Amino acid sequence: xxxxxxxxxxxxxxxxxxxxxxxxxxxxxxxxxxxxxxxxxxxxxxxxxxxxxxxxxxxxxxxxxxxxxxxxxxxxxxxxxxxxxxxxxxxxxxxxxxxxxxxxxxxxxxxxxxxxxxxxxxxxxxxxxxxxxxxxxxxxxxxxxxxxxxxxxxxxxxxxxxxxxxxxxxxxxxxxxxxxxxxxxxxxxxxxxxxxxxxxxxxxxxxxxxxxxxxxxxxxxxxxxxxxxxxxxxxxxxxxxxxxxxxxxxxxxxxxxxxxxxxxxx
Amino acid sequence: xxxxxxxxxxxxxxxxxxxxxxxxxxxxxxxxxxxxxxxxxxxxxxxxxxxxxxxxxxxxxxxxxxxxxxxxxxxxxxxxxxxxxxxxxxxxxxxxxxxxxxxxxxxxxxxxxxxxxxxxxxxxxxxxxxxxxxxxxxxxxxxxxxxxxxxxxxxxxxxxxxxxxxxxxxxxxxxxxxxxxxxxxxxxxxxxxxxxxxxxxxxxxxxxxxxxxxxxxxxxxxxxxxxxxxxxxxxxxxxxxxxxxxxxxxxxxxxxxxxxxxxxxx
Numbered sequence: 001x002x003x004x005x006x007x008x009x010x011x012x013x014x015x016x017x018x019x020x021x022x023x024x025x026x027x028x029x030x031x032x033x034x035x036x037x038x039x040x041x042x043x044x045x046x047x048x049x050x051x052x053x054x055x056x057x058x059x060x061x062x063x064x065x066x067x068x069x070x071x072x073x074x075x076x077x078x079x080x081x082x083x084x085x086x087x088x089x090x091x092x093x094x095x096x097x098x099x100x101x102x103x104x105x106x107x108x109x110x111x112x113x114x115x116x117x118x119x120x121x122x123x124x125x126x127x128x129x130x131x132x133x134x135x136x137x138x139x140x141x142x143x144x145x146x147x148x149x150x151x152x153x154x155x156x157x158x159x160x161x162x163x164x165x166x167x168x169x170x171x172x173x174x175x176x177x178x179x180x181x182x183x184x185x186x187x188x189x190x191x192x193x194x195x196x197x198x199x200x201x202x203x204x205x206x207x208x209x210x211x212x213x214x215x216x217x218x219x220x221x222x223x224x225x226x227x228x229x230x231x232x233x234x235x236x237x238x239x240x241x242x243x244x245x246x247x248x249x250x251x252x253x254x255x256x257x258x259x260x261x262x263x264x265x266x
Numbered sequence: 267x268x269x270x271x272x273x274x275x276x277x278x279x280x281x282x283x284x285x286x287x288x289x290x291x292x293x294x295x296x297x298x299x300x301x302x303x304x305x306x307x308x309x310x311x312x313x314x315x316x317x318x319x320x321x322x323x324x325x326x327x328x329x330x331x332x333x334x335x336x337x338x339x340x341x342x343x344x345x346x347x348x349x350x351x352x353x354x355x356x357x358x359x360x361x362x363x364x365x366x367x368x369x370x371x372x373x374x375x376x377x378x379x380x381x382x383x384x385x386x387x388x389x390x391x392x393x394x395x396x397x398x399x400x401x402x403x404x405x406x407x408x409x410x411x412x413x414x415x416x417x418x419x420x421x422x423x424x425x426x427x428x429x430x431x432x433x434x435x436x437x438x439x440x441x442x443x444x445x446x447x448x449x450x451x452x453x454x455x456x457x458x459x460x461x462x463x464x465x466x467x468x469x470x471x472x473x474x475x476x477x478x479x480x481x482x483x484x485x486x487x488x489x490x491x492x493x494x495x496x497x498x499x500x501x502x503x504x505x506x507x508x509x510x511x512x513x514x515x516x517x518x519x520x521x522x523x524x525x526x527x528x529x530x531x532x
Contacts, residue, residue: 106375
């Protein structure tokens, strides 16, 4: 393992796909973000991206997240996994063509879950990859589950898991809003954004100390927050930033001043 | 693990790519082979494909097989890995669109090598996959090597490894010639094809009992034979068949009579 500590960067599926169109890619966003990642020139970076309009529709159609119920789902699992590799391939193209030594890691090939939570991670390849200063790129994936047969492993669970596993110095989460709000900024013009929250403050907002599943911050953020809290608890700060706005991810990676929500342990 | 024993099918890179054109795909061959695999309806199948004009040119340009020498190779490794995932994606498309529940497994995500030989295989995901009767599809890949930094893992090494690991009942190797010849059939019209060889006979032909690296059968077959001999030694028969000819792979999978070379232990 290299000595410099790692940053885990999440790029939301909603940022790099077109949510109005199944299998719609937002190439402009992918190209711009690849430019920003190149320019930030961050060493010890792990990238995770979501599925957006690639992974979600087919996964929902076949209820992949709920696990194996009957054989008709097998093709749905295969399709969900496949379309995620296609989206990942487009993202990898953008990185590699810019000269970024990025290497995809397929979560379903090296991880399994038990009732939806990662219970196996064969980390020998990724450790060697990080040692050699490649940039691993993972993604939300259809994975095998030792109880359910299969399920969906979200990019957000991956982010917190990898940050903890590799003792990351920080997490940057690129989403399609400016940060974490008290109500949904997409539907409520009076929504108030938090610039900084401690774990205590976040738990108060979420209404239940520790048990973050009850957290009711909105704007598609509830599950995301529930997933990242364990990393914050281990002392890894999380910065939520708008990845649809030019240079926000770049500035977050560089540690420059930019609008967003910082969540810290204390 | 299912009870029915597994067949490992190798599809040569030369069959599914156009060797005269870097990144040239032979879509006609891919579509036909996907049809044959669908029609054969083989349970407990593991598929491995090679790289052909996808993997080889960029791997050679950056000398990836020889391992890490300097930082200029990092992008070459990333590219080699990436183009293999692209070829695999095209192959997966063809299988899944036909309704075959095929799931790609990325070798570099779950295996490492030591001096070019597989020394780590995190097999938890693929075991679950086989248990659920999905068809795993692997491929020759740029992988991490604990001594060399990185190297190339050939599809042929993968085939023998997986067949041994999962106690396969047989191996079918689809190539671009009719079988194993005493000289190169592409340059020597008098080349004589073997219908069946025992390990003893093969070793005699190769001139050196056991030490199959010295084997000088030609036609691009030398390394292939050297890689599969360990599986034959374990009692797994290998059938080499022409995958460029319609229905040959289908017949080989079904156990029907078709031209080719059978290699058996005794």
